[in-house]
Amino acid sequence: MAPRLTSSASEPPAAAADVGAPGGDDDSAVRRAPFAANPQVGARGQRTQQRILEAALQVFGEEGFYGCSIDRIAERAGCSRASFYQYFSGKEDVFQHLSGQVARQLSASSEALDLLRPDQAGWDAIQAWVARHAEIYRRYEPAFRQYPAAAQSDEVVATGSIRWQQRNVARIHSRLVTTTLPPRQLDPVITLLLESMTRADDMAGIVRSAHPEAFPEERVVVAVTDVIHRSLFGLDRDINVHPPAPQRPAALHFDPVIREAFRRGESVDELSRASRQTLDALMASGRDAFVRLGYHQARVDDVVEAAGVSHGAFYRYFTNKDHMARMLTANAMQTVFVVLSEIPTEAAHQGPDGRAALRRWLRRYNATQANEAAILQVWVDAALQDAATRSSNAPALDWGRRQLAAFLEPRGFGDVDTEALVLLGVLSSFGARPRTPVEVDAAAHVIQQGFLGL
8 A cells, every 4th residue: 555545344435325314315304203293393403403413523523433422412513412312313323414415415416427528528527526526525524534434333324325336336327428448347447436536535635734735636636537537538648638746746754653663563573472472462452452443442451351461561562552553554554565566567568468467466456455454444544533643644655655656657648646646546445345356357447548548
């Protein structure tokens, strides 16, 4: 990877479930029984419900799905628990409503998509659609980020998202006037591109925290649009190629904590057998605790209890839970880094043999990434929720971006640096779960035609 080559649960098409208020798709506020004989409320009730939703969105962003509580939502909304329960049965219900709002806005954006053609008008249509997606992401970013946790806990959210994805792929398919893709590949390619849009937004936000001027939203929108247009219609230097920024972004460097974690990962072989067994037990229980509870809710108590060791044993190896999280992440990152660094740079530019090499690498990358996805997701969630963590973790993503920029450099056109960030999003989505041969072919097509222009 570069980290966020991750996910948990099923991969959301845009991290939003196609669900809304119970009983329908409209946003009308209702008062839950037994609080009123007539459940319909007027403008004041609608404002109260929306205030609770906006407060919940903020709390989900600050504390995560699992850490969010009814009390915190009510406090932020300036209402009582009783008022909260007039409109929602719990935080899952709130998240379903928020997901419904996101899904309806994304659906409306897709419905507004003009016909997709190989010409400038087709590029403009994609650009407007990608820009709308970025705006919706910015407005509902906590709901996008917390989707994996919510989907694990709530089948309504998970199944609604699948239905939304299927309908959205069909909408985009229906807008295509022509394409270079064979029918068998079209839907998997569209699906991967949809998933990657959200991942690219995630990663751009993390890297931007340390590179404020390097990847403005407008430049990322253009890069995503170029990749989508080339994936569907092929390379056209007059339409889907745009120049790079005047100055290339400087490389970000790992902070001392991560560097120490890498060094410590290399020194574990020096431990005695008993010490190694203790450390392995702590790492296994720590990984489980972070994946199950999330970064902010996992405690040292959870780790030592599951490992069957004392607090003293924990502090013999780790300063605190953050130190452990970084060790776990460093181990996962090292595994993924090795595979990412082996992307077949030369072979991928060389006809059938290059395509075969790329597919072999994608299968290996998928197996490695999917195995490390859960702990890397914890790392990314922590970065997205906390500004200080986000800034310190940005160098890992930037390392992956620079590896991919070197991969794209020989193509000789376009904004290599920003499109490398987009490619990171594609690989993140692709590596989030095991993929079928058809999906491997779709990823290879996106890389070859969408990024390399072959």
